[in-house]
Amino acid sequence: METYSLIVLTLAATLRVATPLLLAALGAMFSERSGVIDLALEGKMLGAAFASAAVSAVTGSAWLGLGAGILTSVALAMINAFATVTHRGNQVVACMALNIAVAGLGPTLALAWFNLGGQTPQLDGPDQRFGELVWPGAPAARAHPFPGLLYAELLSGHSLIVYLAAALVPVAAWALYRTRFGLRVRAVGENPLAVDTAGISVAALRYQAMLISGVLCGVAGTYLSTAASAGFVRDMTAGKGYLALAAVIFGKWKPYPTLGACLLFAFTDALASRLQGVALPVVGVIPVQFIMALPYVLTVLLLAGFVGQAVAPRVIGVPYSKEK
Amino acid sequence: MSAAKQLPRWADLTLLPVIGLVAALLVSGGVIALLGESPAQALKLMVSGAFGTQDAIGYSLYYATNFIFTGLAVAVAFHAGLFNIGGEGQAYIGGLMSGLVCLALGHWPFWAVLPAAVVAGAAGGAAWAFIPAWLQAKRGSHIVITTIMFNFIASSLMTYLLVNVLIKPGQQSPETREFSGSTVMPAAHELLARIGITFTPSPLNLAFGLALAASVLVWIFLWRTRWGYELRVTGQNPAAAVYAGISPPRVIVAAMLLSGALAGCLGLNELMGSQHRIVIDFPAGAGFVGIAVALMGRNHPVGIFFAAVLFGALYQGGSQLSFDMPKINRDMVVVIQGLVILACGAMENLFRVPLAALFGAFGGAVPPPRDRAGEGTRPPAGKQS
Numbered sequence: 001m002e003t004y005s006l007i008v009l010t011l012a013a014t015l016r017v018a019t020p021l022l023l024a025a026l027g028a029m030f031s032e033r034s035g036v037i038d039l040a041l042e043g044k045m046l047g048a049a050f051a052s053a054a055v056s057a058v059t060g061s062a063w064l065g066l067g068a069g070i071l072t073s074v075a076l077a078m079i080n081a082f083a084t085v086t087h088r089g090n091q092v093v094a095c096m097a098l099n100i101a102v103a104g105l106g107p108t109l110a111l112a113w114f115n116l117g118g119q120t121p122q123l124d125g126p127d128q129r130f131g132e133l134v135w136p137g138a139p140a141a142r143a144h145p146f147p148g149l150l151y152a153e154l155l156s157g158h159s160l161i162v163y164l165a166a167a168l169v170p171v172a173a174w175a176l177y178r179t180r181f182g183l184r185v186r187a188v189g190e191n192p193l194a195v196d197t198a199g200i201s202v203a204a205l206r207y208q209a210m211l212i213s214g215v216l217c218g219v220a221g222t223y224l225s226t227a228a229s230a231g232f233v234r235d236m237t238a239g240k241g242y243l244a245l246a247a248v249i250f251g252k253w254k255p256y257p258t259l260g261a262c263l264l265f266a267f268t269d270a271l272a273s274r275l276q277g278v279a280l281p282v283v284g285v286i287p288v289q290f291i292m293a294l295p296y297v298l299t300v301l302l303l304a305g306f307v308g309q310a311v312a313p314r315v316i317g318v319p320y321s322k323e324k
Numbered sequence: 325m326s327a328a329k330q331l332p333r334w335a336d337l338t339l340l341p342v343i344g345l346v347a348a349l350l351v352s353g354g355v356i357a358l359l360g361e362s363p364a365q366a367l368k369l370m371v372s373g374a375f376g377t378q379d380a381i382g383y384s385l386y387y388a389t390n391f392i393f394t395g396l397a398v399a400v401a402f403h404a405g406l407f408n409i410g411g412e413g414q415a416y417i418g419g420l421m422s423g424l425v426c427l428a429l430g431h432w433p434f435w436a437v438l439p440a441a442v443v444a445g446a447a448g449g450a451a452w453a454f455i456p457a458w459l460q461a462k463r464g465s466h467i468v469i470t471t472i473m474f475n476f477i478a479s480s481l482m483t484y485l486l487v488n489v490l491i492k493p494g495q496q497s498p499e500t501r502e503f504s505g506s507t508v509m510p511a512a513h514e515l516l517a518r519i520g521i522t523f524t525p526s527p528l529n530l531a532f533g534l535a536l537a538a539s540v541l542v543w544i545f546l547w548r549t550r551w552g553y554e555l556r557v558t559g560q561n562p563a564a565a566v567y568a569g570i571s572p573p574r575v576i577v578a579a580m581l582l583s584g585a586l587a588g589c590l591g592l593n594e595l596m597g598s599q600h601r602i603v604i605d606f607p608a609g610a611g612f613v614g615i616a617v618a619l620m621g622r623n624h625p626v627g628i629f630f631a632a633v634l635f636g637a638l639y640q641g642g643s644q645l646s647f648d649m650p651k652i653n654r655d656m657v658v659v660i661q662g663l664v665i666l667a668c669g670a671m672e673n674l675f676r677v678p679l680a681a682l683f684g685a686f687g688g689a690v691p692p693p694r695d696r697a698g699e700g701t702r703p704p705a706g707k708q709s
Contacts, residue, residue, distance in 0.1 A: 039468070083670040092407050092468050094670030096615055101662025104655040105355070112359040112651045234655075242472055249469060287488060293480035296473040300455075303465035312466065 005149060010270050012153040016228060018266035019158075019165045020045065020220040024244035025251070025258050026165075026172045027216030031077075033176065033253055034209035035189035035315045039095035040080050041217055042241025043102040048073040048221025050106035053120040053232035054113065056128045062226050065128075069225075070218030076102065077214030078207075085206045088319035099241070107234045120225070120232040130159040130227040159227040161219060168216075173255035185209050189313030192320045202320045220244075246299040249310050265295040331680045337627065341620045343675045344668035345634075352660045361649050373644025374637035380644070382512060382526025388636030389528075389593040390607075392535040394614025395632050396542050397449075397587035399623040403546060404579035405559035410456060410471030411587040412611030413478030414449040418588020420482065421448030423500065423595050423602035430504035437507045441596060442534070442589065449588015450581040452478060457580030461573035467580075475611070486604050500602040509597040531593035538586060539625040545582070555579050587611060609658075616661050619669040635661065 024045055028038040048069035056065030076098055083089040107118030114120055123129050135156035141148030176182040184205055188195045192202045224240075225232045247265055251258030272291040279285050302310050331340070353363030374384045394411045401408035408414075422445035429437050456474055459465035486498040512528035546552035558565040558575040565572055594606050613635055620634070621627030642657035667675075 037468070039472075079666075083666065083674075087671055087673040089670035089673060091670075092409070093615070093619065093665060096409065096612065097662050097665035097670055099662070100612060100616075100665060101659050104658025104660075104662060107655040108355070108359070108653065108659060111653050111655075115651075118653060118655065239476060242476070245469070246473065287484050289480040289484040289487075293477050296476045296480075300459070300465070300470050300473045300477075303463075303470055304459045305463050305465070 004145065006274070008149050008153050010267075010274050012157070013270035013273070014263060014267045015154070015158060015162060016266075017269045018262045019162045020223050020228070020240055021244045021247055021266060022165045022259060022262040023161075023168070023216045023220035023223070024213075024241060025247045025262055026168055026255065027213035027220075028245055028248045029172065029176070029251075029253055029255065029258060030185060030209040031206075031213040032248060032316060033189045033313055034185045034206045035192060035313055035318065035320070036081075036084060036206055036210060037091040037095065037317045038210075038213055038245060038248075039092060039242075040076065040098045041213075041244050042237050042239070043095070043099035044073040044076045044214060044217035045221035045224065045241050046099075046106055046235070046237045047076050047102045048218040049225035049236055050102075050110065050120070050221075050232045052218075052222035053123065053225035054110065056123055056226050057114070057121045057231070060125050061127055062123075062130050063127075065226050066130075066219065066222045069222035070215055073218030073221060074211060074214035077210045077217070081207050081210045084319060085203050085210075088321060091317055091319070103235060106232065110232060118234050123226060123230040128226070129230055130161055130223070132157045132159055133163075159223070161223045161227055164219070165223075169255055169259050176255060181208070186313075189315060192315060196320075196322065206320075217241075243295055246295060249312075250295075250299055250302055252310050253313065264298075268292070268294045331676060331683060335679065335683065336676075337622050337624070339679065340672055340675060341622060341627070341631070341668055343679070344672065345620065345664060347667040347675070348660060348663035351663050352656070355659060356652065356656070359651050361651055366645060366649060366652065369645050369648050370638070370641030372641075373648075374641035378524040379526040380640060382524065382528035384633065384636040384640040385512075385532055386527040386529070386593065386598065386636070387639040388632040389532045389535045389597075390590050390610040391613050391617045391632035391635050392539060392628060393589045393593070394587050394610050395617030395621060395628040396538060396614075396625065397583045397611075398614045398618035399621070399625075399628060400542060400546070400555075400586065401579055401583040402618060402623050403552075403559045404555045404575055405562065406460070406576060406579060406583075407468050408453065408471055408580065408583045408587075409468055409615070410453060410474050410584070410611070411614045412607050412609070413471070413475035414452045414584040414587035415590035415607040415611050416478045416482050417452040418445040418447075418449030418584070419591025419595050419606060420485070420602060421445055421588070422591035423503075426503040426507035426596060427500060427602075430507055432506065434506050434508075434510070441507070441592060445588045445591050446585035447588070449584040449586070451584070452588070453580045453584025454577070457577045457584075460580075461576040479605075483604065486602065490602060498604045503596065503600045507596065508600055509592065511597075527598040529593065529597035531589075531597045534589065534592060536629075538589065539629060542586070543625045551578065587614070613661060616665045616668070619665060 024041045028041055031038040051072035052065035052069030055068035056062050080094050080098055083094040084091045110116065110120055111118045133156070138152040138156035141151045176186065184195060184200060188202055188205045195205070196202050224236055243265055247261040248258055250261035268291055272288045275286060275291065276288050277285060356363045356366050373380060375381055394415060397411050397414070398408055422441040425441045425444040426437065429440060452474060456467050456470035459470055460467040490500045491498055492501040509529040509531050511525065512532065513523040513525045515530065516523045546556065554565070554570045555575050555578070557568065558570060558572050562572045590607060590610060595602060599606060617628055617631040617635055621631035638657050638660060642654045645656065646653045
């Protein structure tokens, strides 16, 4: 019984940890498929986390916070697009620049505006956070652990953004594989010259793909500061943006495998916090750091071609120039 | 880009970085003004905080030492067409190795410890760069992604080692015991005192000299040896390199080993020179500052030296600024760093094109570009197919 409820709780934690990864990863799937390296997930999420927490703290509305988070993330994505698509700058350099600038800008603005040492105020008002939605009958269902606990913990009791992220997976898959826009995005990452010859603007497509990534990273960042926790703290993304990109690669730039990778990576995270200092049978205590490093090790193994093969969009990282 | 819009080489090497820096400082000044402080006053405080006193200069150059090592590391990889974002992890593992040498050889004299620590640090950094390099060379794994992953793996590994293995017994904070006196880098003020110059104590130490020596060696390697030539050819045109009988996979591995080795020397300054023990997260972002330094310094050791001193001054001046302006903290320096990378790296075409047009309008005929080794806008040579 004890083990059962532990497993259910770990799985529920997995869903919560996976949410920001999934949102950012779905966004990156579009920008990367259009041929632009999206290393800036980290910065876009962090910027959105700050903006949403700050606006929510001032206005008392998590929804206004969400709007601010999305706007901030989109603004960063557009700066990125301006540098790399319009001016054909190095995509990796542009992303690192944004990540670093945002890592400094968040705490700087937070200190000046709220004077709390680089954080935003604690969000404890009734509408300042995206609270947990309790489904009908969930509290009562706990009385019958199987399947009541599954219902109460796994299906019910998450914030709206968790359900939104889950619903976005089929939407993203449909958009990428069943719409004209999706076909063009996939084509422009494989052969931009052909797309250009067909009279379709390569730059416009890449801007649109990066806009999608901006919106989704905005939601992901908002989730971090106004749903998963109650406010912005310094460096609160803590590498989640890079982990999300790893999930896209691990998911071979495809929606459902990417979902699987996000769940796997989130599960290792949830497991690591459960296993902290717990002695397991046979193997004893597994150091938490080893479990935490697992997603990164797996991604390297995949990129090395030892676990399946990851084939990136063909022209990823190469600025498109009409004149050549 | 059409051939008419080329910049003269001197402008590429000096004017563009300066314009980028000015643009970054202007935007930062806007942020400071937005926070309700005077940008001019902030700049004044930062300059005096970085160069106003002897110990301020010492601190600035001490930070610069770290950035010379990581900047050279990024630059060497850049010349081979590779983007090494893993300087942070390579510095971490290299520093671990230097630190372990200091802990193990505490009874040796300094002149014997120093080469051992340098070799260990370089070997540790090179080893951490080797796997991503090999995967790029042999299996086409994108080196940007693998080096980022290796940063996180290094961080997990070091946390594990410091919390569980290397920690000094009976203490809370995850750090080792202190290095013995004979394994510590001589401080600059001690060395200067020996030749009769008094200098206020600061963490500036012999590692600064080692960083300068490394800069000279990198220059000789890149521009005065066959290996350096092969490396630059591979970076500029892998197809031509193959045609000339150069093996790009071998060059990729060699360039990354050298790059990792340079980053691995960070521990010589940070641990042996200042902390005198292995502490958690000692690279503290220096690997990423290296990107900004290499971009601003146009991947040339001389440029890297000036850019590293500039960033050292920013770090030291930034701490001073946060004392004097309570509304501003040291994170402001990180903002400036990001903006410099944006302006000097990603957006340089924004300045290059109008500047070239200007030169074209006033300068008449401009000689065609020769070796534009400093160009950082090439995508990394990651072949993913």
